[in-house]
Amino acid sequence: MSHPQSTFDNTSFFGETILSRRRHLIASVTLHAQLEQLKQTGxxxxxxLKWHPIYDDKSMWPVPYHLFWDSDVAKWIESACYFLQREYDANIDLAVRELVDMIRGAQQSDGYINVHYTVVEPQKRWSNLRDMHExxxxGHLIEAALAHHKHYQNNHLLDPILKYVSLIHCRFGSCHDQLHAYPGHPEIEMALFRLHTVTKSHEAYELAQYFLQERGNASGQHEMHYFDWEAQQRKENRYTRPNTYPEKDSHWYCxxxxxxxxxxxxxxxSVRAVYLLTAVADMIQLHHKGDKALCNPDAWMEAVSRLWTNMVNKKMYVTGGIGAIKQWEGFGCDYFLPTGTNEGGCYAETCASIGVMxxxxxxxxxxxxxxxxxxxxxCLYNNVMNAMSLDGKQFTYVNQLASSDTDKSIRKDWFWCACCPPNLTRLFGSLGGYVWHVQESEAEVAINIHLYTTASLSYTTASLETVSLQQTSNWPWDGHVALELSSQSQSVTIRLRLPSWSHGQFKxxxxxxxxxxxIDKGYLTLHPSYTNAYRTFSITIGGFEPxxxxxxxxxAQNVLGIARGPIIxxxxxxxNSWQHNHFRDVTLKKSEPISEEAKSMTNGEGYTELRTKCWLTNEDISARTAGPILDTSIVxxxxxxxxxxxxxFLRANRGGNGEMRVLLRQGED
Amino acid sequence: MSHPQSTFDNTSFFGETILSRRRHLIASVTLHAQLEQLKQTGxxxxxxLKWHPIYDDKSMWPVPYHLFWDSDVAKWIESACYFLQREYDANIDLAVRELVDMIRGAQQSDGYINVHYTVVEPQKRWSNLRDMHExxxxGHLIEAALAHHKHYQNNHLLDPILKYVSLIHCRFGSCHDQLHAYPGHPEIEMALFRLHTVTKSHEAYELAQYFLQERGNASGQHEMHYFDWEAQQRKENRYTRPNTYPEKDSHWYCxxxxxxxxxxxxxxxSVRAVYLLTAVADMIQLHHKGDKALCNPDAWMEAVSRLWTNMVNKKMYVTGGIGAIKQWEGFGCDYFLPTGTNEGGCYAETCASIGVMxxxxxxxxxxxxxxxxxxxxxCLYNNVMNAMSLDGKQFTYVNQLASSDTDKSIRKDWFWCACCPPNLTRLFGSLGGYVWHVQESEAEVAINIHLYTTASLSYTTASLETVSLQQTSNWPWDGHVALELSSQSQSVTIRLRLPSWSHGQFKxxxxxxxxxxxIDKGYLTLHPSYTNAYRTFSITIGGFEPxxxxxxxxxAQNVLGIARGPIIxxxxxxxNSWQHNHFRDVTLKKSEPISEEAKSMTNGEGYTELRTKCWLTNEDISARTAGPILDTSIVxxxxxxxxxxxxxFLRANRGGNGEMRVLLRQGED
Structure with a gap:
């Protein structure tokens, strides 16, 4: 099994691609800026385990401001370890060591580790699985421990975490004296599957599988839905609910x-949904690899496939964002995709698109x-990369497609719920694992290239032979990718993604x-007959016209946007200083040609600017309207x-008034 | 002051207009069918004041199924009295008399009348003003009493109601020992202003004004918002809330x-909003008529005007429906007007458009x-009239503009919350009061005609002279309106509405x-110089081309609909049996001509059918899409x-599969 968090260091990024530049920026600036935020905020x-003044703040219920602090620290440790793996940084290394020592010191004698339920409400452990992110x-501590273990090659963090997992494994399960529960916010499931993969912990696998199988059981605990049962134990009635639950019994929320x-x-x-499905996919993957047999794997595959298809075809923005509704940070009904928060909703959380990836x-x-x-x-080049400023110090949580006076196009230093910034850094830290997959069988090694960039892969086979592949390109601005393969006796198959927007054009x-x-399912397979004959070759992928x-x-939206390659x-x-009202009165016509111009941001990062004609409508349409009705005969x-x-993804880096729009009204040709 | 409920009987409808036919249908069928529903349901x-099995049902909180029964009965009495005023009906008359006797018998010794708080929770009077519709x-009992008083010319119902109003007046107000409260669901305010107009009850005026002025006071009761204070008294925390409140402190709901x-x-x-504003308008009207001076009348007028404008320009459907969101039966953000319940919401409650009227x-x-x-x-010819079937026995509550598999285009016999059906009947009972207004001054009588139909007005002046005006037309199918005025010495001004869709075309x-x-503000004023010279004259209003x-x-919707005159x-x-998928794949082009054909429904009611060309898109657009992105180069x-x-308004009267749509996608010309 080859999680990106395990395989990423087979890949080295180099050159001046966007991905390489972002990784360099994160290592040199962002990790330090986020560390500073961790320190400033407590x-x-x-x-x-000392009292912090914010623990007194009872203004939010049930989730207090500090509830996710454990995970914020864990995700930063995870990110830091990934980048330390590539390059030593004394300050980052010191902070990781200090944090790990503090986490070790916070572990209770039975193995439990959680700041809130140790310091603030020590009597209430496991009393609100639905809301309290325990x-x-x-789960994030497990992921931090795995990253720490991989980099430091010791068990300094992994050992206490394994002890904690054992405690959780005792508490949750199908036995009479266990809680028949599962987390309101999935995450631990995928952490546990990874833990199993690395350590072969049967407890970890069993627990993750239990959480997935028990989820949504209408009569799991004393003939009740677990979340209803625990609410009853807390003496809450069904109409007492967090703000995120629009109506009683909104168990669909999680x-x-x-x-x-x-x-x-x-x-x-939306984040919960994709984290959950990622864990399901992990479980299926373990089955396929022969690691852990799964009952009814086809049904699980059908479920994840059905929900994936529903998501990407009916509930995803053109930027790869998911989730239209602010209240529950998630999905509306099929095709409900307004593009601004003042137009019915647009959430598109950064973490959610990272989860899609x-x-x-x-x-x-x-x-x-x-x-x-x-x-x-x-997702990577649009909703996710949009989430960080070019100086590496500002982030987004929500990624709307259109600004408004109440939600301008900006980024922020930090968030009280700071899930997104360190999620971005750990994604970029493990990005090498997303670029390509290596599949080794007895007969051959296959390298499936999913993302084009400039990077090299070095893979050691079971027989200790090194296979390496280098790709060099100016992606995403240009479709030419030069490849150079190196292997000794190994037979190598290479599969190259043909993006749908290229319409099959390649050379x-x-x-x-x-x-x-x-060619099959959007991948061009180069058989060993080719890769043995040519060690250097290139593909030029088409579809880079705007x-x-x-x-x-x-x-029901009549809007046009512009894309070029994978970039929205x-x-x-x-x-476009002539505009006002956040481009709400601007129309495009799809018959108008689009021209290109090579440009650079102030930091020297090149990009392709696009230009076309558009039309600004006179916004005073009072002459055309009678209350709700617009007379179409008056133009x-x-x-x-x-x-x-x-x-x-480059928006909001050059000043301006914070007005921005991706999709503009379509005018008639 | 001339509320339609008081002035309607100056008007006689005759002929075969839609309005006349509907009134006849309601008198002969609907009132009886609704009476049968009242009897069948308890x-x-x-x-x-006997126990009914439904009172045991605790499945809904806080509002039990029977909570509005008082108002359902009251609205039926009100409707019945309006129609009895025109024509005697022994069964209806008997039922009114029985019901009034039962209401009298239900009054408690202190004057209190409420079924739920007398039978089910007698200790909890006035404990939940926010939710419990007390x-x-x-308010509806007051309106029933006024209608009863007008028709029966006795105080058999009015006297007990006045006693109840005195009780309420004692309980609510600004004194230390009074509740500084107001109703969660406005209605009583307009009932009280009418009561004041009819009886000159100072208590009624004072109470209504108090409710309007106190509403929304953030520190009205013990330095708290009244609804927060009473929730605290009920020992509910801020997160315990009815399903209709999406988040805590959603006081905007009411x-x-x-x-x-x-x-x-x-x-x-939306119903609460327009009932509330109607009461505000009543209060302003009383000020203008010199009846009750109001402090700061301009500020009240600015408020009602501002909220009216926001509603009709930004929150109203082309059918006159308001309210997109099912959860709170009300408004979304500006311009949030999806047209189907599977497209983000479309509520457009019948009562709400009646309230707009x-x-x-x-x-x-x-x-x-x-x-x-x-x-x-x-509103009248579209969202409201849509709410009743041609047989007079089925109704709507929600008036969506597009059907779906989960919400087909149908009507129903009745609703557990049965506000809409009797609201429709009482509107049609008092409809004469909406057709025209008579304004009498010392110098003259002015008749302002708002609605064209076939009807006669008979008005007796202060000097006991009769002024009568008859209008004859085939409205809304045809713009020709013949008028015949009769008065003796009285000087008469007539003002005729010029609808905005006529673009000022009239002869x-x-x-x-x-x-x-x-001509001023959409009304053509005929001065006495004209009405003295011509007693019969006609106006032909243009704009009846589709x-x-x-x-x-x-x-952000790119849709076209078709209207003709006031009809959507x-x-x-x-x-259109060739269609499927609820017309979601049908496009119109606004360059296509529209033809007309005269048709009749099975009951003989004539209407104008419209025909044009449209286009059915191949719904399999998988070749054009890659997840969320549609390639616009493929047509x-x-x-x-x-x-x-x-x-x-005629939809769902002729069988079919319940598929319907008002606004269709706009194709390119």
Whole structure:
């Protein structure tokens, strides 16, 4: 099994690609900036188990401000270890060591580790699985321990965490004296599957599988839904509920309204949904690899496939964002995808798209299909990369597609619920594991390339032979990718993703003979007959002409956007100063040609700017309206304007008034 | 002061207009069918104060199923009295008398009348003003008493109700020992202003004014918001809330988030909002008539005008429906107007549009402007009339603009919360009061005609002279309206509404001289110089050509509908059997001509059918999509089809599969 968190260090990024630049920025700036935030806010010291003034703040119920601090620290440790693996940094190393010592010191004699339930409410452990993120925090501690173990090659953090997992394993399960529960916020499941993969811990596997199988059981605990039963134990009635639950019994909020196998559509909190499905995919992957046999694997695969399809076809923004609704940070009904918070909602949380990438990576490991990797790349270059400023110090939580006066296009230093910033850093830390998968069988090694960039892969086979592959490109601005393979006796198959937006246009050099290659589910397979003949070769993928895109017509939106390769573009007021009202009165026509211009950001990062014509409608349409009805026989004045588009992920880096829009009204040709 | 409930009997409808037919249907069928429902469900006998099995049902909290029974009975009595005023009906008369006796018998010694708080929870009176509709029920009892008093010319119901009002007046107010409260569901305010108008009850005026002025006070009761204070008294915490409150402190649900004068946008439950504003308009009207001086009348007028404008320009459907969100039966953000329950929401409750009509009528009485009467007519002929089947026995509560598999285009016999059906009957009972307003001054009588139909008005002046006016038309199918005025010495001004959709096109015969008429704010004023010269004359209003309409572009919907005069049209599967998927794949083009055909429903009611061309898109657009992104360079197959449209209010009367849509996707010309 090859989780990206384990395999990433087979990959070295180099050159000046966006990915390489971001990784360098995170290592040199972001990790330090986030460490400073941890220190300033009290998180850094929280495992000392002293009282912090914020613990007195009872203004939020049931989730207090500090509830996720454990996970914030854990995710930062995880990120730090990934980057330390590439390059030593004394300050980062020191902080990791200090934090690990503090976590060790915070462990209770029975193995328990949780700041809130040790310091603030020590009598209430495991009393609110639905809301209180106890197992979520435990999951992130497991992931931190695995990253720490991998980098430091010791068990200084892993040992206490294994003890904690044993405690959890005793507390949760199907036995009479165990809680028949599962976490309100999934996360620990995928952490446990990884823990099992690394340590072969049977407890870890059993616990993760139990959580997945028990979830949504309507009569799991004393003939009641577990979350109802525990609420009753807390003496809360069904109408007492957190703000995130719009109505009573909104168990769909955390995907617990019915068993996973019975869920037809993806619902609720979007991060929880994709974390949960990633764990399901892990469980299927373990089955496929012969590691742990799963009952009814087809049903699990059908469920994850059904929910993936529902998500990407009906509940995803063109930027790879998911989740329209702020209240539950999650999905609306099918095709409900307004693009601004003042237009009905647009959440598209950073963590959620990172979760989509995790899920896609898992699915690709046993179902190689570019429909997963296309979405993985879409998320990476758009909703996810949008989440960090070019100085590496500011972040997003919500990634709206259109700004408004109440929600301008900005980024922030930090959040009270700080899940997204360290999630971004740990993703980039383990990014090498997303670029390609190596599959080794007795006969051969296959390298499936999902993401194009400039990077080299070095893989050691079971017979201790090294296979290396280098790709060099100016992706995502250009479709030419030069490849250089090196292996001794090993037979190597290479599969190259053909993005759907390339419409199958590609050129290989040297040109393969007809039996040297095949194409299946969006991947071009180069057989060993080719890779043995040519150690250096290149592919040039088409589809880099700017193109007009739109969301599905069932969204009932009549809007156009512009994409180029995997990059989704937007308009910003800093380039289009003639506009007002957040581009709400601007129309595009899909017959208008789009021109390109090479540009650089102030930090020297190159990008392709796009230009076309657009029209500014006279916004005073009072003459055309009678209350709710617009008379279509009267046509508003429209002024032709020059429109400048930049990549969405680069927005809000050059000043301006914070006005931005991805999808603009479509005018008639 | 001239509430429609008082003035309606100056008007006689005759002929075969839609309005006349509906009134006849309600008198002969609907009132009887609703009476049967009252009897079958237990409502008829509820004032006997015996236990009914449904009172044991605790499945709904806090509002039990029977909570509104008082008001259902009261609204039926009110409707019955309006129709009895025109024509005697022994069964209806008997039922009114029985019900009134039962209500009298239900009154407690202190004057209190409420079924739930007498039978089910006698110790909890006035303990939950926010949710429990105690004052709402009282308001409808007041309205029933006024209608009963008018028709029966006795105080058999009015006397006990006045005693109840005195009790309420003692309980609520600004004194130290009074509750500083107001109803969660406004209604009693407008009932009290009417009671004041009829009886000159100072208590009634004072109480209504108090409710309006106190509403939304953040520190009204012991330095707390009243609804927070009473929840604390009930020992509920802020997170314990009815399903209708999406988040804690959602006081905007019942327009109590801030004082009315400070509210910038119309929010929350739509029926509550328009009932509340109608009462505000009543209060302003009383000030203008010199009846009760109001402090700061301009501020109240600005508030009601601001909220009206926000509602009709940004939160109203093209059918006159308001309220997109099911959970709180009310408004979303500006321009949030999805047209189906599977597209993000579409509520458009019948009662809410009836409330808009009430509000418009009040505003017209002191601010004659066709922007109010255009909306009043839009609501009447579309969202409101849609709410009853042609057999007079089935009703709607929700009036969506597009059906779906989970919400087909149907009507129902009754509802557990049965507010809408008797609201429709009492509206039609008092409809004469909406057709025109008579304003008498020393110098003259002015008749402002808001609605065209076939009806006669008979008005007796202060000097006991009779002024009568008859209008004859085939409205809403045809713009020709013949008028015949009769008065002796009285000088009469007539003002005729010029609907905005007529774009000022009208012809008078005989043609008035330039100083015989003037036009202001959408009304054509015929001065006495004209009405003295011509006792019979006619106006022919233009704009009856079918026209394409659309909602505001900020709704981000690219849709077209068809209207003709005041009538909004729809497509139904019964006429367009080639369609599937609830017309979601059908596009219109606004360049296509629309033809007309005269048709009749099976009951003989004539209407104008409209026909044009439309296009059915191949719904399999998988070739065009990659997850969330649609490639606009590939154009779907489109099949040209003949499209048949019928008036929206006639939908679901001819069988079919319950598929219907008002607004269809706009194709490119």
């Amino acid at each position: 998180r850094y010291d929280c495992f000392k 197992l979520y925090n435990a 995907q617990a309204h019915k068993p996973i196998l019975e869920q037809e559509t993806i619902e609720g909190h 995790m899920l896609a990576e898992r699915l690709l490991s046993f179902d190689l299909d570019s429909r997963y990797s296309d979405i993985m790349e879409l 290989m050099a040297p040109i393969p003979a007809s039996d040297d290659f095949s 193109r007009y895109i739109s969301p599905h017509p069932y969204t 573009y937007c308009m910003e007021d800093v380039d 508003s004045d429209r002024l032709e304007k020059s429109a400048v588009f930049i990549p969405y | 409502r008829y006998d509820c004032f006997k 004052l709402y029920n009282a 327009q109590a988030h801030k004082p009315i004068l400070e509210q910038e946008t119309i929010e929350g439950h 009430m509000l418009a009528e009040r505003l017209l009485s002191f601010d004659l402007d066709s922007r109010y009467s255009d909306i009043m007519e839009l 008078m015969a005989p043609i008035p001289a330039s100083d015989d008429f003037s 026209r394409y309409i659309s909602p505001h572009p900020y709704t 049209y729809c497509m139904e599967d019964v006429d 779907s197959d489109r099949l040209e089809k003949s499209a048949v449209f019928i008036p929206y």
